[in-house]
Amino acid sequence: MNPNEPCPCGSQKSFAQCCASVQQQGAATPEALMRSRYSAYALGMLDYLVATTLPAQQAGLDQPAMQQWSTQSQWLGLTVLASGDQADSTPARGWVRFQVRWQEPQGEAQSHEELSHFVRGADQRWYFIDPTVPLKLERNAHCPCGSARKVKKCCGPYLGA
Numbered sequence: 001m002n003p004n005e006p007c008p009c010g011s012q013k014s015f016a017q018c019c020a021s022v023q024q025q026g027a028a029t030p031e032a033l034m035r036s037r038y039s040a041y042a043l044g045m046l047d048y049l050v051a052t053t054l055p056a057q058q059a060g061l062d063q064p065a066m067q068q069w070s071t072q073s074q075w076l077g078l079t080v081l082a083s084g085d086q087a088d089s090t091p092a093r094g095w096v097r098f099q100v101r102w103q104e105p106q107g108e109a110q111s112h113e114e115l116s117h118f119v120r121g122a123d124q125r126w127y128f129i130d131p132t133v134p135l136k137l138e139r140n141a142h143c144p145c146g147s148a149r150k151v152k153k154c155c156g157p158y159l160g161a
C-alpha cells in the first residue's frame with residue numbers, strides 16, 4: 001500500500017509512521033505488535049504473522065487458513081480497548097484487549113473481542129502467544145519462550161499447560 005495513506009490499524013498516523021515502521025524495526029510494546037499484526041492481516045503479510053508468533057508455535061500454525069482469512073476478508077477496523085505490560089517480570093509480558101471488525105465474502109460484518117497475551121523472548125522481541133496452537137509441553141521442561149525457566153513457572157498458564 002501507499003505508505004503515506006492512513007495506517008490500517010486506525011491509529012490516524014500514516015502507514016509509514018505506524019505499522020510499517022514497527023514491521024521493519026520491531027515492536028517496542030505489545031500494543032504496537034498487536035496493531036502491526038492487524039495491519040499484516042489487512043495487507044496479507046503472512047510471513048510477518050508467522051514471524052511474530054511464539055517461535056515454538058510457528059510450525060503449528062495453519063498457514064493456508066491464515067492466508068485465506070487474511071486475503072478473503074475485508075478488514076473493517078481495529079479498536080484497542082486496553083493494554084498493559086509488565087516489563088520488569090521475567091520474562092517481560094504484556095496483554096492487549098481489542099475488538100476487530102471484518103467481513104467475509106458474501107457474509108455480514110462481524111466483530112470479535114479478544115484478550116491476547118504476549119511475551120518478550122530471549123532475543124528481546126515481543127511475540128504473540130497463539131491460544132489456538134497446542135504445544136506439547138512438559139511442565140518441568142524449559143519454557144519455549146527461551147527464558148530458561150520451567151514451563152509451569154513461566155508461560156505455562158498462557159499456553160494451556
Ligand SMILES: [Zn+2]
Nearest residue numbers: 007009018019
Ligand atoms: Zn498502525
Ligand SMILES: [Zn+2]
Nearest residue numbers: 143145154155
Ligand atoms: Zn516462558
